[in-house]
Amino acid sequence: xxxxxxxxxxxxxxxxxxxxxxxxxxxxxxxxxxxxxxxxxxxxxxxxxxxxxxxxxxxxxxxxxxxxxxxxxxxxxxxxxxxxxxxxxxxxxxxxxxxxxxxxxxxxxxxxxxxxxxxxxxxxxxxxxxxxxxxxxxxxxxxxxxxxxxxxxxxxxxxxxxxxxxxxxxxxxxxxxxxxxxxxxxxxxxxxxxxxxxxxxxxxxxxxxxxxxxxxxxxxxxxxxxxxxxxxxxxxxxxxxxxxxxxxxxxxxxxxxxxxxxxxxxxxxxxxxxxxxxxxxxxxxxxxxxxxxxxxxxxxxxxxxxxxxxxxxxxxxxxxxxxxxxxxxxxxxxxxxxxxxxxxxxxxxxxxxxxxxxxxxxxxxxxxxxxxxxxxxxxxxxxxxxxxxxxxxxxxxxxxxxxxxxxxxxxxxxxxxxx
Amino acid sequence: xxxxxxxxxxxxxxxxxxxxxxxxxxxxxxxxxxxxxxxxxxxxxxxxxxxxxxxxxxxxxxxxxxxxxxxxxxxxxxxxxxxxxxxxxxxxxxxxxxxxxxxxxxxxxxxxxxxxxxxxxxxxxxxxxxxxxxxxxxxxxxxxxxxxxxxxxxxxxxxxxxx
Numbered sequence: 001x002x003x004x005x006x007x008x009x010x011x012x013x014x015x016x017x018x019x020x021x022x023x024x025x026x027x028x029x030x031x032x033x034x035x036x037x038x039x040x041x042x043x044x045x046x047x048x049x050x051x052x053x054x055x056x057x058x059x060x061x062x063x064x065x066x067x068x069x070x071x072x073x074x075x076x077x078x079x080x081x082x083x084x085x086x087x088x089x090x091x092x093x094x095x096x097x098x099x100x101x102x103x104x105x106x107x108x109x110x111x112x113x114x115x116x117x118x119x120x121x122x123x124x125x126x127x128x129x130x131x132x133x134x135x136x137x138x139x140x141x142x143x144x145x146x147x148x149x150x151x152x153x154x155x156x157x158x159x160x161x162x163x164x165x166x167x168x169x170x171x172x173x174x175x176x177x178x179x180x181x182x183x184x185x186x187x188x189x190x191x192x193x194x195x196x197x198x199x200x201x202x203x204x205x206x207x208x209x210x211x212x213x214x215x216x217x218x219x220x221x222x223x224x225x226x227x228x229x230x231x232x233x234x235x236x237x238x239x240x241x242x243x244x245x246x247x248x249x250x251x252x253x254x255x256x257x258x259x260x261x262x263x264x265x266x267x268x269x270x271x272x273x274x275x276x277x278x279x280x281x282x283x284x285x286x287x288x289x290x291x292x293x294x295x296x297x298x299x300x301x302x303x304x305x306x307x308x309x310x311x312x313x314x315x316x317x318x319x320x321x322x323x324x325x326x327x328x329x330x331x332x333x334x335x336x337x338x339x340x341x342x343x344x345x346x347x348x349x350x351x352x353x354x355x356x357x358x359x360x361x362x363x364x365x366x367x368x369x370x371x372x373x374x375x376x377x378x379x380x381x382x383x384x385x386x387x388x389x390x391x392x393x394x395x396x397x398x399x400x401x402x403x404x405x406x407x408x409x410x411x412x413x414x415x416x417x418x419x
Numbered sequence: 420x421x422x423x424x425x426x427x428x429x430x431x432x433x434x435x436x437x438x439x440x441x442x443x444x445x446x447x448x449x450x451x452x453x454x455x456x457x458x459x460x461x462x463x464x465x466x467x468x469x470x471x472x473x474x475x476x477x478x479x480x481x482x483x484x485x486x487x488x489x490x491x492x493x494x495x496x497x498x499x500x501x502x503x504x505x506x507x508x509x510x511x512x513x514x515x516x517x518x519x520x521x522x523x524x525x526x527x528x529x530x531x532x533x534x535x536x537x538x539x540x541x542x543x544x545x546x547x548x549x550x551x552x553x554x555x556x557x558x559x560x561x562x563x564x565x566x567x568x569x570x571x572x573x574x575x576x577x578x579x580x581x582x
Contacts, residue, residue: 086503086542117439124450124487125499125543127556160437165446166486168541182445182471184484201440239505239546246547281504281542313504313546327507331541337484 002230005218006211007249010097016132018139021100027145029221030107034153042112046216049224050232054090055080055171055209056280056309057384058297061216067196068113068204076205077110077118078195079213080176084123084168085280086331087311090235091210093247095122095129098214099136103159105213107145108220110157113206117158121176124164133161168335172383173207175337186337187383211235234310236295238264241271241316253299257291260314271316275399279308281328282388284395285321305391320415321400322407325393326354332389343386346377350389357404360411367404371397423466427455431470445471449482458489486538494529494536496574499553502539505546514550515539517564521571534578535571 014020021027033042047062068075079102083091094102106118122130137159140146148156162180164170170179174188177200192198199205208216219227227233231251236259239245243265250259256278260266267273275285278295284305286293293299300307315324333347350373353366374390374397381387397404406414431448435441448467449459456463459482461475468475482488489497500518502511515526519537522530529536545551548560559570 083544084542087505087546088542089544089546092544123544124485125540125553127553128558162443163447163450164485165449165488167484179446180443181440182442182481184481237546239549240508245505245549277504311546313508315508319508324504324508327502327504331503335541 002233002251004249005222005227005230005233006094006098006101006214006235007247010093010247015098016096016100016136018100018136018143021098025221026100027104029217030104030111030145031151033108033220034111034151034155039112039114042108042220045219045224046112049215049219049227051212051215051219052297053209054211054215054235054310055173056085056282058307061208061212064196064208065109065113065206067194068115068206069197070114072204074201074203075113075115076200076203077106077113077115078177078180078200078205078207079106079118079120080171080173080207080209081120081122081126081129082164082171082176083126083210083309084171085282085309085311086328087237087239087277087280087313088309089237089239090247090310092123092126092129094210094214094235095126096132099129099132100140101214101217102133102210103136103140103146105215105217106159107150107157108216109206109208109213111155113204115206116156118160119180119200120159120161121170121180122161122163124166130161130163137161167337168331169337169383169385172385175383176207177205184337186339187385189382234295234307237309237311238314239311240276240314241267241319242314243268250295253294253296255291256286256293256295256312259295259312260291264312264314267314267316271318274315274317274319275321276315277311277313277392279306280311281313281331281392282306282384283308284391285325285399286395287399304395318416320413321396321403322354322357323413325396326351326358328392329354329389332385336385340380340382340386342377342380343382343389346373346381346386347389349373350393357407358413360407362404362408362411364405364408366408367397367401422456422460422463423452424455427451428466428470431467435471442471442473445473445478445481446485449478449488453488458492492529495534495578496555497536497538499538499540499543500526501541501543501545501549501551501553503542505542506550509549511550511562514562514564514567518552518567518571521568534575 009015051061052058167185169175170185175185179185195205195207234252236248329350336343338344374393378390434444434447468478526539550562551560
């Protein structure tokens with residue numbers, strides 16, 4: 001049975017305190033790495049562990065770090081702690097319960113890319129996480145783990161905690177950098193603005209998600225081989241119509257069925273499974289025939305969806321799929337930054353059509369309109385936000401067309417409502 | 420006369436010093452200003468703009484992009500009520516209706532006594548305890564109409580004991 005790594009101590013009430021964290025082996029990995037390993041060796045360990053970014057895009061972390069030019073005089077590490085993908089609550093949990101695990105990961109990552117300044121871009125709504133991080137940073141600084149000449153290695157690092165102000169788009173890496181520069185969080189053109197070469201203040205910047213950096217801590221602490229044997233582990237946030245919603249650390253590739261039914265307790269008593277988002281609201285919804293899909297990057301891509309942020313949102317038979325997709329569309333409409341036309345206009349048009357269908361004023365031609373707008377948004381949006389809309393919309397039109405048609409025909413919802 | 424205290428201005432200057440470029444402190448500075456003034460009026464934005472040597476329209480443009488900045492007065496307590504997918508699937512709509520009826524407001528409005536502002540929020544990353552809401556800095560989950568009433572009562576009593 002694989003061991004839990006990232007969430008092993010999150011239920012210990014004192015884990016956020018540096019003494020407890022250190023008593024359980026904390027900061028030993030950073031100490032050893034800074035004293036005995038070269039930055040290149042740290043990157044090799046992360047490569048060897050096969051770590052892929054856990055913010056949603058799944059890009060190999062070691063490769064991302066190698067894009068940062070070694071000889072650049074000024075470099076930054078930026079931590080994406082702007083968790084906002086609907087259904088996802090892993091990063092907030094890690095930040096609140098085990099902030100030192102992240103700080104240790106920041107030290108390791110900064111050392112790997114030779115950055116002397118790190119910024120944590122924390123979601124503005126995460127008040128408890130902010131208090132925990134402030135305290136943890138003060139503790140780590142007091143011990144000399146952050147600051148000048150860390151562990152007598154000669155390596156120095158400052159960490160600044162920065163708070164966002166409410167904008168889902170700031171989770172997109174280039175929009176995050178704009179926001180961190182004090183501007184509206186609007187995505188930048190790639191190329192030339194690949195963060196690794198032209199990031200914060202146009203300097204090379206390594207940008208990693210909270211969970212990713214916690215994995216780095218565990219990889220260096222336990223070694224990549226043992227880490228791989230534990231799965232490798234992934235955090236799944238399971239919510240919606242399940243008996244035991246919660247955070248589950250399980251091996252990559254666990255079948256979706258096992259995750260929902262064995263770990264999260266399945267759908268509630270007497271209800272039937274209907275559909276789910278397997279990786280946040282940006283991933284295409286899946287249905288019963290997909291339940292045996294392994295929860296890994298390739299298998300989910302093969303069925304037209306994605307692992308994304310690992311957020312599984314489950315719907316049982318009482319969920320109205322039209323209403324669910326309409327709500328997701330409304331989210332992207334409200335969070336669209338307005339920079340590009342397909343996203344800005346497409347999400348508004350889609351919302352208008354959904355509104356009229358849900359209000360009983362829908363027309364059968366609306367289904368072709370939805371399909372057409374989805375097609376025209378695919379591959380045409382400036383950033384992943386707009387691109388997140390079509391997959392679930394199209395799957396819902398394939399698998400639940402009868403539900404849309406019933407709405408339009410009868411002017412009301414015909415889905416069984418909860419007792 | 421300026422609206423911001425010397426202390427707030429000093430704090431903003433300190434924040435500017437944390438970054439290689441002072442402009443990076445704009446969002447944190449707007450939080451400082453809002454914390455003191457209650458909301459970001461045109462006068463407050465002008466003062467912040469002055470501290471950054473930016474045109475006020477530039478600062479207003481940034482402030483208006485982000486949902487946590489208030490451009491008009493809000494109540495003593497701001498309730499962010501999540502209506503996104505996991506909360507919706509767990510009955511958020513009905514509970515938000517109940518909350519709004521109890522307070523006699525619609526989402527986006529402030530109660531007549533100035534105690535509560537209700538805002539619809541996007542996913543607040545606490546889907547395991549859906550349906551949920553954020554009151555100021557505190558998360559409340561597993562909401563039911565009854566639990567909402569209890570929470571409101573607690574804030575009302577707290578307010579009464581302060582007066």
